[in-house]
Amino acid sequence: MAKPFRLTLIHPCIGRREGEKYIRLWQMEPLPPAVIAALTPKDVEVRFYDDRLEQVAYDEPTDLVAISIETYTAKRAYQIASEYRSRGIPVVLGGFHATLCPDEAARYAESVVIGEAERIWESVIDDYRHGTPKKFYQDLSRPTLERSTPDRRIFQGKNYLxxxxxxxxxxxxxxxxxxxxxxxxxxxxxxxxxxxxxxxxxxxxxxxxxxxxxxxxxxxxxxxxxxxxxxxxxxxxxxxxxxxxxxxxxxxxxxxxxxxxxxxxxxxxxxxxxxxxxxxxxxxxxxxxxxxxxxxxxxxxxxxxxxxxxxxxxxxxxxxxxxxxxxxxxxxxxxxxxxxxxxxxxxxxxxxxxxxxxxxxxxxxxxxxxxxxxxxxxxxxxxxxxxxxxxxxxxxxxxxxxxxxxxxxxxxxxxDLKMLASYFMMNAMHRKDHGLRDSYPLGDRSWRKPLLEAAR
Ligand code: B12
Ligand code: SF4
The missing domain is CATH 3.20.20.70 (Aldolase class I)
Known part of the structure; x- marks a missing residue:
């Protein structure tokens, strides 16, 4: 029997101060990797790491890594991509920042998905399975959202709000x-x-x-x-x-x-x-x-x-x-x-x-x-x-x-008493947040290697 194709999904954090853990404050279930998991063919083995909460297991065997990037998380995502790519594992980047700056993202990944994934993600997996990946994948029109129910199984065992x-x-x-x-x-x-x-x-x-x-x-x-x-x-x-x-x-x-x-x-x-x-x-x-x-x-x-x-x-x-x-x-x-x-x-x-x-x-x-x-x-x-x-x-x-x-x-x-309790909790979290995040680094400060550039 052929070995199943293994996909690792990553949700990056913004960055980290040297030697410190990431701020543990607003971690909610991230929908982008869960929607990508839902769009992934059922015979693919899917793993997920949330870089805000846990250590990414770079040495765990995988065939493809997919990272969702926003502008604030781009630098950290490129660091993670470099770690995987230095181990010979191909990386696909997608999400807001990859869509806004596809040429920049393409410097640090084998492929970039521009825009929404609903209609193109299966072809990305298929191309990687067959060893024929493209540099860019783009859906020029807006897809319908009939297949966008997130696959929440990837959140199991993670401690979200x-x-x-x-x-x-x-x-x-x-x-x-x-x-x-x-x-x-x-x-x-x-x-x-x-x-x-x-x-x-x-x-x-x-x-x-x-x-x-x-x-x-x-x-x-x-x-x-x-x-x-x-x-x-x-x-x-x-x-x-x-x-x-x-x-x-x-x-x-x-x-x-x-x-x-x-x-x-x-x-x-x-x-x-x-x-x-x-x-x-x-x-x-x-x-x-x-x-x-x-x-x-x-x-x-x-x-x-x-x-x-x-x-x-x-x-x-x-x-x-x-x-x-x-x-x-x-x-x-x-x-x-x-x-x-x-x-x-x-x-x-x-x-x-x-x-x-x-x-x-x-x-x-x-x-x-x-x-x-x-x-x-x-x-x-x-x-x-x-x-x-x-x-x-x-x-x-x-x-x-x-x-x-x-x-x-x-x-x-x-x-409403329930909402009043939540009012005090949310206000206290905001009160704590403004001090914690001020001057917070983008990218992990303890990561000192140069970003690994990809072939164009
Ligand atoms: C919920 C949310 C939050 C939550 C976080 C929830 C969580 N999980 O922890 C909270 C409120 C905490 C938050 C905080 C912030 N947020 Co916010 N947030 C959102 C919001 C409203 C929804 C995100 C979402 O779940 N979308 C649903 C998913 C399914 O849609 P999607 O991400 O677009 O995914 C599709 C495609 O982009 C693509 N895709 C996405 N990832 C990938 C990956 C791969 C590999 C592939 C192939 C495709 C792909 O495929 C998906 C399906 O088509 C978005 C706006 C939005 N509509 O997306 C802003 C948004 C993402 N946030 C934004 C910002 C700026 C922030 C903050 C930096 C604000 C601040 N100044 O502090 C912070 C910090 C963010 C961080 N990364 O730590 C901006 C990002 C802009 C940018 N250029 O990057 C957005 C776009 C809002 C905006 N108006 O511009 N946010
Ligand atoms: S364009 Fe829409 S989503 Fe963006 S700030 Fe204006 S009202 Fe909000």
Whole structure:
């Protein structure tokens, strides 16, 4: 009998400080390797290592290694790829960063998958089985998501946060200039068949549990979102997701969100300054009746808010940070992100900053001088250091105990004891996170070899 083909899937961490373990804080089940496992032919032997939680067994025999990369994990992924390739094992890279920078990824791997894997992954396996691999695999159109139910068997024995991650749709039709989603999915969205999602929710025993729909914008097509939420009601789950502020202007949508178990959504407010919102092309935030009205409506339906702000646009001043903290506290946001603007490769923002000569590194994600929370471009409004310091200060103020306790008393946060317990746990995790991650290295600092370049 022929030996089975062996595939090793890897989910890389961002990096590691010399001699230290990775930060043990936000580790949830990673869906990309589980979807790749589901697309892999059944006769292939699949193993999975999560580099955030465990040591990768480089010497374990395998025929092919597949690594999912994001921009923040690219350097670490290339280190892992080099380890395997120095042992003669071929590596395939895929995911967001491989799609945004395929030529760069191709320097450190035998093959690169550009875009979504649903229609092409089987042919990659087949080519490797027959010794005829190609350098690039690309699906130019968007696949349907009928085969995208993750194979969660790869998570067995790994200790993830209890929250269940489920995809209901992929992509977003909007065009915020900083967002990698709009570049990768070309401002489009696809949805998984509702039956598949409901089956998956039942299979993972989601009733009564907290589910995170990882969609980039769960309400971007209100008609389809409403149909989906109607179908969700009988399952009696509790869910959180990501969406845009216009959800707050549609009472029918809000009612269905509430009835289907929505506990909260992450909303990108990005800025309180309309000129900044115009430059980032976030028109959805300036249309409609305004933030105040939308938030009052969302809260009336019991929907908690994870607010997200970004700093570094031309009209930001030190006061913008204080205003954002005050706004988030006044509205009792469950959680809030205060992030600096990050130019991800391939985005309109990156191209603009590059043309203006404002990028401080050639490829910040690979540069040894760059680390997490550093601002890789020259903002017009303040110095990179000022933006960094104000972001840290905003997080400290927002996650101070007086602010956490004050927000806990907001009516939307104190209605449900289970959610209140989770409120304190999540806020405490954020409080810890901002100190731990500051200046965190990209790539493992103890890895000193040069990255192994592949044949072109
Ligand atoms: C859930 C999520 C998180 C969770 C992590 C969950 C976990 N598992 O631990 C949390 C909230 C903690 C998080 C954190 C961060 N995230 Co995040 N996150 C997501 C989100 C919303 C969903 C990811 C997901 O599960 N997708 C579903 C899978 C199935 O889709 P997929 O990854 O696209 O996979 C398909 C293809 O890309 C391809 N593919 C993927 N991998 C591979 C590998 C191979 C070998 C092949 C062949 C194909 C392939 O095939 C798949 C099927 O078609 C995405 C946005 C998104 N829609 O993907 C952002 C996203 C991945 N995150 C992003 C970022 C920036 C971050 C942070 C850095 C934010 C920050 N500043 O701290 C952090 C740190 C990330 C880290 N790596 O440690 C960016 C990455 C951008 C980029 N250029 O890399 C994204 C794209 C969001 C965005 N708006 O731009 N995140
Ligand atoms: S709404 Fe969100 S997902 Fe959509 S383009 Fe803007 S930032 Fe990206």
């Amino acid at each position: 209890p929250m269940r991650l489920v995809e209901s749709g992929r992509g977003c039709p909007l065009k915020c200039d900083f967002c990698a989603i709009q570049t990768v999915y070309q401002r489009s969205q696809t949805r998984r068949p509702t039956e598949d999602i409901l089956r998956e929710l039942r299979a993972i025993g989601a009733k009564g549990k907290l589910v995170f729909f990882v969609d980039d914008n769960v309400i971007s097509n209100p008609r389809l979102a409403k149909e989906f939420f109607r179908e969700l009601i009988p399952l009696k789950i509790r869910w959180v997701s990501q969406g845009t502020i216009n959800a707050g202007y549609d009472e029918e949508l809000l009612e269905l969100m509430r009835r289907s178990g929505c506990q909260g959504i992450l909303v990108g407010f990005e800025s309180l300054d309309p000129s900044n919102l115009r430059s980032m092309e976030k028109a959805v935030n300036t249309s409609g009746a305004g933030y105040e009205q939308a938030l009052a409506n969302l809260h009336r339906y019991g929907i908690r808010i994870y607010g997200s702000f970004v700093f570094g646009y031309d009209h930001d001043t030190p006061r913008s940070f204080d205003n954002a903290v005050a706004f988030a506290r006044r509205h009792g946001f469950w959680l809030t992100g205060f992030a600096h603007l990050t130019p991800f490769p391939g985005t309109p923002l990156y191209q603009r900053l590059e043309q203006q000569g404002k990028l401080l590194y050639r490829n910040w994600w690979l540069d040894d001088a760059y680390s997490y929370n550093h601002i890789p471009f020259q903002p017009s409004c303040m110095s990179p250091q000022e933006i960094h310091d104000h972001c840290i200060r905003a997080r400290k103020a927002y996650y101070s105990w007086p602010s956490i306790v004050e927000r806990a008393f907001h009516p939307v946060n104190r209605t």
